Amino acid sequence: DQQVKQNSPSLSVQEGRISILNCDYTNSMFDYFLWYKKYPAEGPTFLISISSIKDKNEDGRFTVFLNKSAKHLSLHIVPSQPGDSAVYFCAARPRGTSYGKLTFGQGTILTVHP
Amino acid sequence: EPEVTQTPSHQVTQMGQEVILRCVPISNHLYFYWYRQILGQKVEFLVSFYNNEISEKSEIFDDQFSVERPDGSNFTLKIRSTKLEDSAMYFCASSEQGLTNTEAFFGQGTRLTVV
Known part of the structure; x- marks a missing residue:
């Protein structure tokens, strides 16, 4: 299931600079998109x-x-x-489904160096 | 800040045994969900639950799985006869509403290891 893809498994950024995380989707029925952050063991x-x-x-x-024509979203x-x-x-939610039915990407590990 | 709590944090079980994973959703939330994440893979939707019944489920959620809200505060996921491939991190989530745009809050997860 590749409906939501995060093609960069990792990103390394210097403190104070901009981090840009990207996400692509293929399902035109998605109408709501979310970003979640996850720490280990949480x-x-x-x-x-x-x-x-x-x-x-x-x-x-x-x-x-969100760029709907390109089916692309990014987090800055x-x-x-x-x-x-x-x-x-x-993560993305299809139109007309319960809010919590989310399709997740595989995640990008962000490391911000001091 | 209100949070979703899950117990136990880690469960080890023998293949073929039944396990029950427990969750206490946020108190005023009406929609409840289970997700799982197999090591190295995506977080995957299992089931959503509203008004004491399943509202949606994925193809992963087969007859081996069941959910229940036994007492108005707990929300449980039961796996009747565990298989090795059920080993994963299981996340419970809840949201205030279903179809409107309120986010789902996740618990810290239960790591299930089937041996």
Whole structure:
């Protein structure tokens, strides 16, 4: 099942710089997209989301961009901090299903160096 | 801050045995979910539960699996006869609403090891 893909398994960034995490999807029925962060031995923690009717959503240091024609979304973290080091999952929900039925990408390990 | 709690954090069981994984969702949430993550693989949806019944399930959620909300606070996942391939991290999640845009909150997970 490759409906949601995160092609970069890892990303390394210097503290203070921008982190850009990418996600591609293939299912046109997805209408809501989310980013989750996960630390080892913990469950995924919600970060930010975007509806398919928007192309940008911002929350503090986190901004998610959605390009529906390219079926691509990205998460920008500015400025990156060492505490942001974690696995980041992109997830998507099909239209008309219960909210929690999410399809996850395989995750990108972000490492922010001091 | 309210959170989803799961017990136990790690469960080891023999193949063929039944296991019950327990979750206490956030108290005012109405929708409950189970996900799993096999080591090195994606987080996968198993089942969603609302109003005391399953609302959706994936093809992974076969007859070996069942869910229950036995007492109004706990939400359980039962695997009747465990197989080696059931070894995974199992995450419970809950959300305030289902079809509107509220995020699902995840518990810390139960690591199930089938030997």
